[in-house]
Amino acid sequence: MSATKRLFGTNGVRGVVGETMTPELVLGIGAALGTVRRGRIAVGRDTRTSGEALAHAVKAGLLMVGCDVVDLGVLPTPALQYVVRRHFDGGAVITASHNPPEYNGVKIIDADGTEMGDEDTVRVEDLYFSGGAGAVSWDRVGSEAEAPHMIEEYIRGIVGHFPEQIGAGMTVVVDPGSGPASITTPLILSRMGCRVHTINAQMDGTFPGRLPEPTPEGLQGLSEMVVSLGADFGVAHDGDADRAVFVDEKGRYVEENREFALVADYVCKQSKGVVVTPVSTSRLVEDVAAQNGCTIDYTPVGSIYVARRMLQLIGEGIEVAFGGEGNGGLIYPDHQFCRDGGMTAAMMVAVLAARGGERLSSAADGLPAYHLIKDKIRIPDPAALVAAVDAGFPNDAKERIDGLKIVREDVWALVRASGTEPMVRILVESADAAVAESLHREIRQAIGMP
Known part of the structure; x- marks a missing residue:
């Protein structure tokens, strides 16, 4: 079996439609997914113009290896994940998330509603590349049904979390x-x-x-x-x-780490435990967690790593209060173990209601101030650039949970290859803007860039 993923990035497979993202590719992924996860599989899609064609392709792949398919229609990814966790053996979503309109992609969902973990994703990839996901005989081909009404279960699930008419x-x-x-x-x-x-x-x-x-x-x-x-x-x-x-x-605009901190403050006041988040998240979230008696557990970048770490900690008997990323993707363990934008929209209503009429601007401005620099460099060989930065900072404390994180008392920097594009992302953060800008300059100088 392959050691690393070849098709799937941080969040599924993505590409430009008609170039790298084709019906043939998606059909093959569907067949491989159906071989790894036999049973009843839910399929959904976002609103992209290519979505219907690619949804038919993934369904064809699933059906031909003997899975029964239920088409949930157009719906948010977390809505499909919510429904899968309760009713299905797995799922597939045709989406390219935030990418431009010419892109589309596939996310594969496990029975617990999380995106499939790396080990099983590599099994899917190996079946795809080896052609090992063979069609079943005519009398074992799967059947298809449609259930667009199941989106209502997701809507009710979110609304039911909060006191009636809280907004x-x-x-x-x-x-x-x-x-x-x-x-x-x-x-x-x-x-x-x-x-x-x-x-x-x-x-x-x-x-x-x-x-x-x-x-x-x-x-x-x-x-x-x-x-x-x-x-x-x-x-x-x-x-x-x-x-x-x-x-x-x-x-x-409320910067996403400040959004995370506001919601974390609300959640941690009610639920004590660990807040799980990637190494790319602002120290602001760590500050807010500590103020409320919670601790931080850092993961690689990617919501799947956050979700699976949350599940792992809970399995070990450790209380988990909250999780998420500093990009507006927040995970509520008493709701489901995936990023959920609908739940976050609802949660902001609860946050403001709990603050007794305080305005969002005042709540956000009242958080500790941090200066975060976001930089990205397009380069054919991202690993070489990360290695160059590593060599350029021989005396600094470093973490290698994901990419390279340089950690100083008053500033940190993360240099890592993107999981979805040929580029290196650089994050630098400090409470002092001048300190952050100084380390950012040092990093760019170490790789020979102005």
Whole structure:
């Protein structure tokens, strides 16, 4: 068996449709998945124009190896994960998450609702490359059913977590980015008692309002709408709605680590234990956890590593309070073990309700200040660049949980190869902007870049 993944990156397989992402590839992945996870498999997709064709391909692969398929239609990835955990032996989602419209991809979901772990993913890949996922005989081919109504179970599951009408008196603007959250998040917040307005809430795989990645620049329309309506906050999702990001009532983008810290503060006040998060997350989250009597456990970058570490700790009898990434992808162990943008939108209502009417801007501004630099360098050989940085800092304390993390008392830097693109990502953070900028310059000098 292969030691490392060849097709799957940090979050599934992705590529440009018609180039690296083809029906033939997806059919083969479906057949391999169905061979590794026999039984009843749920399939869903986001709103991309290529989604229907690729969904048919993955279903064909599953059916031909004898799996029964239930098509859940267009829905957020966490909605499919929620349903899989309760009813199915596995799942497949056709999505490229935050990538541009010409991309699509496949995420494969295990029976517990998490993205499949590395070991079983490598088994799927090996079957794909070896052609070992053979078709069954005519009398053992699987059957297909449709169940778009199952999305309602997910909506009810989130709303049921909170006191009835907890959002009464709040006005919220939702920007699903023309993705599948168009049919979930507005309904969730409405049922919680919020007055909900929407922008970019028509499902459209050409993404006419903004690109699937919810960037501060792309959310200008949301910000303007929040301010003009006097709303309490705005929430936006990526292409498959496993993440949520926010703008405050002044229309200002809430940096995702500050979002994480606000929700962690709320959760840790109620549940003590470990907060699990990747090495890329701000020290701000560690500060907030410590203030509430919780500890941090660091993982490699990627929600699957966070989710599986949470499950591992719970299996060892250790209390886990919360988990997530500093990109708006938060994981609630009493809900499900995957990033869930719909749940995070709902949670922000609860956060503000618990603060007795405090505005989101005040809550976010009240957190300790950190200066975070995000840099990325496109390069054909990311590993060589990471090695060059390693060699350039011989005397610093280093962690190698994922990539290379340089750790000093007042600053840290993470240099790691992207799991989805040929590039190196560099993060540098300090409470002192000048200290962060100094280490960032040192790193770029070590690799011969200005």
